[in-house]
Amino acid sequence: MTDSRPATRRTVLAAAVATAAAAVASQTALSPAAASPLPASPSAPGTGPGGARTGARTGSTVDYRAWTSAADWRSGTGQGTRVATGHRPGIAIAAPAGTTDYTDPHTRRTAAWEYAVWTSPVHRLPVPASELVASWNAHTPAGTWIRIEMRGTYTDGTDTPWYTLGVWASGDEDIRRTSVDDQGDGKSSVWTDTFAVDDTSTGLRLASYRLRATLHRAPGTDATPVVWRLGAMGSDVPDRFEVPASAPGVAAGIELDVPRYSQNTHIGQYPEYDNGGEAWCSPTSSQMIIEYWGRKPTAEDLSWVNPEYADPQVCHAARFTYDYQYSGCGNWPFNTAYAATYRDMQGIVTRLDSLADAESLIRAGIPLITSQSFMESELDGAGYGTAGHLMTVIGFTKDGDVIANDPASDSNEAVRHVYKRRQFENIWLRTKRYNEKGQVRSGTGGICYILFPAKPAPSQHRALRALGIR
Structure with a gap:
């Protein structure tokens, strides 16, 4: 496979051909x-909005930030969510905020789903970013799934749309896990798992962002996803x-x-x-x-x-x-x-x-x-x-x-x-x-x-x- 998408540092993860064995060293x-x-370790990273630590490293153009603790989850805004306590705090559905229809683009099946929404505080990037990749850890029992989104503010003061960074379930019976391509606003795009500024030569960067997790379940059930970790890596690695x-x-x-x-x-x-x-x-x-x-x-x-x-x-x-x-x-x-x-x-x-x-x-x-x-x-x-x-x-x-x-x-x-x-x-x-x-x-x-x-x-x-x- 080759990468036919617009210029971005997101490379295609294609197959490689068979290799020859390398020399074995004694270790x-x-x-x-x-x-x-x-x-x-060196001093702890600083804290950002909502009390969660930022991931900035001195002299680095990479920032990883995640929400993982009960305090982190309480710092965000919930619609129908609750903080699930325990040795791995997370967010779960308390009472649904509403019901929505979802048409799976890969099966063409349309179904109704109850949902609840959690939105993070704004995270200001220590170094404005040209790319962002989100990642999450979650439990999605049968009859549940999640959507992860990001909305950011550019260094020119304008906002991105809400970009979908993943529609995900651990299984493949209820929905088909999927990325969403062809998202863009003329300044940035999302392809597969990566948000990227379209033309970095203009100096435009992502200054801050929020993440949003929408939790879905089959109507009339008590099932719920639990999101334990939600974070993103923003970077401006020089060409x-x-x-x-x-x-x-x-x-x-x-x-x-x-x-x-x-x-x-x-x-x-x-x-x-x-x-x-x-x-x-x-x-x-x-x-x-x-x-x-x-x-x-x-x-x-x-x-x-x-x-x-x-x-x-x-x-x-x-x-x-x-x-x-x-x-x-x-x-x-x-x-x-x-x-x-x-x-x-x-x-x-x-x-x-x-x-x-x-x-x-x-x-x-x-x-x-x-x-x-x-x-x-x-x-x-x-x-x-x-x-x-x-x-x-x-x-x-x-x-x-x-x-x-x-x-x-x-x-x-x-x-x-x-x-x-x-x-x-x-x-x-x-x-x-x-x-x-x-x-x-x-x-x-x-x-x-x-x-x-x-x-x-x-x-x-x-x-x-x-x-x-x-």
Whole structure:
């Protein structure tokens, strides 16, 4: 697949071809509970409207902000919602604000749904943003679903419309989870999972935003979605073909014990989900990290999968991350939302500024999933080029090279790769690149998924907090 959409740093997360195995280096293997302790974290981020901490990092052009606590939820405006207390506070339906009809664009079925609405306080971005990606963690039992929206104010003082950033349910029986393309106002657009200013050369940026969650349920029932985490990453990463080189840091010689799965094990399986396993880099990567944290689907969950297929949990992840509008399994927040359907798991989409940020996570025992695009000649040992691909970063060699579980491999045994540090950091962090024809194309600018427990260990909490994640 290639990216035929308007110029944006949102790359297509298409399949990569099979890889050659990289050389194996001897490293220290760590389990989730055995990570090295981190030094004390820097000062806590400042607070924003409603009392929730902002995600600003000193000198960074990336801001991640989320609403997660009971105080956060009470700081917003609710119509028919209540704060669900417990070890994971969230918002739920108290008494519906009304009833609305929804026509599913993929099944053409129209049904009535009761709804309630929660709107966040305004969050002013520390650095006005050219892009924004929302992510959420929620429980949507049968007969329920949610819509996530964003409305912002530009630096010229005008407002965006309410943009839909996802129509989502963990299952696929009531509605088909979907992004909504072709949204725009002449200044910005939304494609799949990313809001982007159309022409950054004008200097126009997003100065602030609010998020809105609309919770739906079948009329006359007591069922309710519960949203535990709602947040967004705003960024203004400068356009660049090359990024500064970094020196090996705190994770040198650390490798996390992450399961290995190849997407190519599933070539041709369930082609209704993005043409089969050859395109499943994102759910395959997500499944590796979910299992690293000790979670996986039950036998009942997997009962729909052909019993002759190996690693059926990867098929399951593909089905339940599939975006029916995007026609793929690579919608970033759909993957993190899927991960958060597992017991006491959380998932977010953000950007990191450097490999040093990734190293701080690895040292704390937190692997990450990175998005990158590159020509075959730009990443030694990969054996392929791609317009967009996800892989997991699980460690660093003693020399600081990147150890990755790359799902675009011939077999599970071939998934572990060692990639040169300088090559990897450039293809991941840049925002512009050249393709094989010499044409300028977009890069992802450090996009990653971070999946972690609802109650991380103290060292993990410090590492996340240092990156503006709480």
